[in-house]
Amino acid sequence: DAGVIQSPRHEVTEMGQEVTLRCKPISGHDYLFWYRQTMMRGLELLIYFNNNVPIDDSGMPEDRFSAKMPNASFSTLKIQPSEPRDSAVYFCASSLGPGRGYTFGSGTRLTVV
Amino acid sequence: AQSVTQLDSQVPVFEEAPVELRCNYSSSVSVYLFWYVQYPNQGLQLLLKYLSGSTLVESINGFEAEFNKSQTSFHLRKPSVHISDTAEYFCAVSGISGSARQLTFGSGTQLTVLP
Numbered sequence: 001d002a003g004v005i006q007s008p009r010h011e012v013t014e015m016g017q018e019v020t021l022r023c024k025p026i027s028g029h030d031y032l033f034w035y036r037q038t039m040m041r042g043l044e045l046l047i048y049f050n051n052n053v054p055i056d057d058s059g060m061p062e063d064r065f066s067a068k069m070p071n072a073s074f075s076t077l078k079i080q081p082s083e084p085r086d087s088a089v090y091f092c093a094s095s096l097g098p099g100r101g102y103t104f105g106s107g108t109r110l111t112v113v
Numbered sequence: 114a115q116s117v118t119q120l121d122s123q124v125p126v127f128e129e130a131p132v133e134l135r136c137n138y139s140s141s142v143s144v145y146l147f148w149y150v151q152y153p154n155q156g157l158q159l160l161l162k163y164l165s166g167s168t169l170v171e172s173i174n175g176f177e178a179e180f181n182k183s184q185t186s187f188h189l190r191k192p193s194v195h196i197s198d199t200a201e202y203f204c205a206v207s208g209i210s211g212s213a214r215q216l217t218f219g220s221g222t223q224l225t226v227l228p
């Protein structure tokens with residue numbers, strides 16, 4: 001099992017550009033989560049999906065952020081346009097359900113200059 | 114809604130000494146409790162979890178945590194730490210049903226083991 005796979009590992013982009021982060025969850029996991037980690041705010045849940053359907057997106061900071069899960073093996077988090085304050089590590093995690101714990105990917109370190 | 118408070122942001126300790134990382138939670142529903150560990154430049158890894166049954170749970174690398182319902186705590190302990198235990202540790206809580214099922218994380222405790 002390759003675990004949760006995120007790409008790219010690092011992304012440096014200029015302010016105003018579109019950024020797309022990608023995640024492949026563990027096969028068979030019904031839940032997928034996107035988190036953002038910063039020194040100031042710690043770990044923040046942005047959005048989560050159950051069976052490819054977005055369940056709670058209340059953590060998405062603003063309309064510049066969007067997430068999709070077109071099938072059970074792929075999800076994207078898009079930021080358009082990007083801003084320097086979006087600089088953070090973005091984690092994807094997947095899970096079999098409540099009580100089963102989450103498996104995290106290695107994260108994408110985003111730097112917006 | 115749930116919340117988690119990790120009382121210490123940084124804990125320095127000498128190698129082979131015991132350590133306790135404190136975690137308190139609040140929730141209006143029954144909960145599952147977790148500890149995750151994050152090594153530098155890596156994602157979070159599940160260390161141990163409490164779902165039900167025995168209130169004392171153990172990990173494979175010598176950590177243990179005890180669920181105390183009356184004190185709403187889930188402190189993490191290890192009797193003798195190693196240099197390799199240096200990492201950030203996150204306590205997390207989720208409700209067992211309904212809309213509260215997603216994990217809520219604490220702010221993390223940086224454990225630094227000194228030689």
